[in-house]
Amino acid sequence: MKKARLFAAFLLCSVFCFGASAQMQAQNTVKINSKENSKTQFFPLSELKEGMKGTARTVFRGSEPEEFQVEILGVVPGAIGPHQDMIVGRISGGGADRTSVFAGMSGSPVYINGKLVGAISYSFPFSKEPICGITPIDQMLTIFEQNQKSKSKATEPRAVSFAELAAATWKPDFPKNAAVSSALLAGSSANSALASVAGQTFQPIATPLSFNGFSQETLNLFAPQLLQAGLFPVSAVGGAAKMTALKKADETTLVGGDSVSMQLTRGDYSMAAAGTVTFRDGDKIYAFGHPFLSLGTSDLPMSESSVVTVIPNINNSFKMAVPEAMVGSMTQDRATGVFGKLGQAPKMIPVRINLETSRGQQETLNFEVAKDDFLTPLLLNISIYNAIVANERGLGDSMITLKGEIKVKNQQPIKLDNRFAGAQASQFAGISVAAPVNTLMRSRFDDLEISEITLDLSSSDDSKTATLERLSLDRTQIRAGETFEVQAFVRTDSGKIFVQKIPVRIPADTPTGKLSVSVGDGMAIQQNSALLQFVPKDLSELVSVINKVKKADLLYVQTYRTTNGAVIGANELPNLPPSMMATLNNDRTAGAFKPTVQTVVTEQSVAPADFIVSGQQTLSIEIIK
Numbered sequence: 001m002k003k004a005r006l007f008a009a010f011l012l013c014s015v016f017c018f019g020a021s022a023q024m025q026a027q028n029t030v031k032i033n034s035k036e037n038s039k040t041q042f043f044p045l046s047e048l049k050e051g052m053k054g055t056a057r058t059v060f061r062g063s064e065p066e067e068f069q070v071e072i073l074g075v076v077p078g079a080i081g082p083h084q085d086m087i088v089g090r091i092s093g094g095g096a097d098r099t100s101v102f103a104g105m106s107g108s109p110v111y112i113n114g115k116l117v118g119a120i121s122y123s124f125p126f127s128k129e130p131i132c133g134i135t136p137i138d139q140m141l142t143i144f145e146q147n148q149k150s151k152s153k154a155t156e157p158r159a160v161s162f163a164e165l166a167a168a169t170w171k172p173d174f175p176k177n178a179a180v181s182s183a184l185l186a187g188s189s190a191n192s193a194l195a196s197v198a199g200q201t202f203q204p205i206a207t208p209l210s211f212n213g214f215s216q217e218t219l220n221l222f223a224p225q226l227l228q229a230g231l232f233p234v235s236a237v238g239g240a241a242k243m244t245a246l247k248k249a250d251e252t253t254l255v256g257g258d259s260v261s262m263q264l265t266r267g268d269y270s271m272a273a274a275g276t277v278t279f280r281d282g283d284k285i286y287a288f289g290h291p292f293l294s295l296g297t298s299d300l301p302m303s304e305s306s307v308v309t310v311i312p313n314i315n316n317s318f319k320m321a322v323p324e325a326m327v328g329s330m331t332q333d334r335a336t337g338v339f340g341k342l343g344q345a346p347k348m349i350p351v352r353i354n355l356e357t358s359r360g361q362q363e364t365l366n367f368e369v370a371k372d373d374f375l376t377p378l379l380l381n382i383s384i385y386n387a388i389v390a391n392e393r394g395l396g397d398s399m400i401t402l403k404g405e406i407k408v409k410n411q412q413p414i415k416l417d418n419r420f421a422g423a424q425a426s427q428f429a430g431i432s433v434a435a436p437v438n439t440l441m442r443s444r445f446d447d448l449e450i451s452e453i454t455l456d457l458s459s460s461d462d463s464k465t466a467t468l469e470r471l472s473l474d475r476t477q478i479r480a481g482e483t484f485e486v487q488a489f490v491r492t493d494s495g496k497i498f499v500q501k502i503p504v505r506i507p508a509d510t511p512t513g514k515l516s517v518s519v520g521d522g523m524a525i526q527q528n529s530a531l532l533q534f535v536p537k538d539l540s541e542l543v544s545v546i547n548k549v550k551k552a553d554l555l556y557v558q559t560y561r562t563t564n565g566a567v568i569g570a571n572e573l574p575n576l577p578p579s580m581m582a583t584l585n586n587d588r589t590a591g592a593f594k595p596t597v598q599t600v601v602t603e604q605s606v607a608p609a610d611f612i613v614s615g616q617q618t619l620s621i622e623i624i625k
Helices: 002-034 137-149 193-197 216-228 375-389 425-441 522-527 539-548 578-584
Strands: 053-058 066-081 084-092 108-112 115-123 131-136 207-212 231-235 259-267 270-281 284-287 296-311 317-334 337-342 348-356 362-370 398-408 414-422 450-460 465-473 477-479 483-492 497-505 513-521 555-568 571-573 594-605 612-614 616-624
Touching: 053 115, 066 131, 084 115, 115 137, 115 270, 131 137, 137 270, 137 284, 137 317, 137 337, 207 216, 207 317, 216 231, 216 375, 231 317, 259 317, 259 375, 270 296, 270 317, 296 362, 348 375, 362 375, 375 425, 375 450, 398 425, 414 425, 414 539, 414 612, 425 450, 425 539, 465 513, 465 616, 483 513, 497 555, 497 594, 513 522, 522 555
Parallel strands: 108 270, 207 231, 348 450, 465 612, 477 616
Antiparallel strands: 053 066, 053 108, 066 084, 084 131, 108 115, 115 131, 207 270, 259 270, 259 296, 259 362, 270 284, 284 337, 296 317, 317 337, 348 362, 398 414, 398 450, 465 483, 483 497, 513 555, 513 616, 555 571, 555 594
């Protein structure tokens, strides 16, 4: 009887101890998964051996991470960069059997014996097995801790080109062109040398960029630029991301394995890049395990997100994620991942588009755009183009009228007033806003703050364009102070010719001699200017010059003569006396000014006509006593 009691007591103790042990293990697992902090243990890279097995976590559907298995195949030293190694593994089990490595998995944490190894971040395109590259966690932490202590250095303003401001074409200039698995063969032929090596090197797992409120035509047009930057365009389901206030984070917000979105725009238009959280340390978030866009220092909205589903794909499976509440901002984008801060709201640029369609319908769009030197112009270009094509026809000629302003804090607003015609009118409209914003963002002035952008767009189905065919003058000799008449003969696309009469007054102090009379569109006249490029001394000068850029849809009349002059900074100094020219250009000095032989006497714009006229013609007159 006594033995039976002892056995029962031993059995009860064993059950209790086993239960307590299981409970402690469950608590430890929860601690790793939902209450990550600086005490989380990391698995040393030096102790990693081939054949070791662990688990990884990512979201396949909804918002709860699921586990799957990872087998370590080895370590490749210096695969990511100098002193930046890559762990190679094979995934299996759970949802991974259906999806393999997929776009949006970047950052999925890998654990061995409950210790964090690193983030799944690289893949082999077209691989027959689910092989992945893992960025070691210590490399992710080290690079961000170093950059937290460094301060950004002040940079000098860069040169600004008038051709850039008035350009009809524009492409974003990212810090580097990221190569992604989904775009290895994009834009290349089957006979390209690139095709022979596709899939033979590890590539960063593509970052799916979900679009809400955008037409498929817009995605098709801008897909090459997005793919080149390392973004994988995905048409998302559901509504656009609301412009909500910053949500307060709790202990379950963005922990290892959770889906995280970097919102590029939010509101009526939503663009969000999705990835996975690797590790949370207090209010610090580490994710992706590879660069997002290699932006360096950044300030992008960081949001929770839910996954609709993961789409299996032979080339590159991808997840469709919908951004939810904003909880912080992504502040760094480096070689081994991205870094964010919870509870820190990013600075966004409010944009309002008032659209009047060719059918007389009125529509207002409100959204916010992320503030970034490289991203903001591209995002504006995409959004403005989409606002037009989503409500108008995509094929055929049309005319777009764009008016509005770009408000810059403590500066005069930049006025926008342009018309565009032809088959690419919608693209030109987007570029006309993206180009000056790009110049502002890249100017490197610390006091720059774009506070708001307001645009009024109207569209018509017809395209009224014409060409300046010839000029005539009512006389070829004129006295200073008098007015002569220029007749501009313009031919429309249909062959009809109409005449524009333009009176021009010569200043009373104009000396005798030959003058050239030139009539042309703003772009043609601008190209003949001596001031084609300048380095602004401050933000006020830059804003002022942007407002003075000639408009491509207007005709300008310019009279000028050949004299000695100079361009200093953003100022033209015409008709300088020989003594001044000798002072500027002597044996002891060089540079600092640009000599010019063309001095503008008069310049005026012609009132807008029903047609957008292009071309340039020049005649001569003589000033007599």
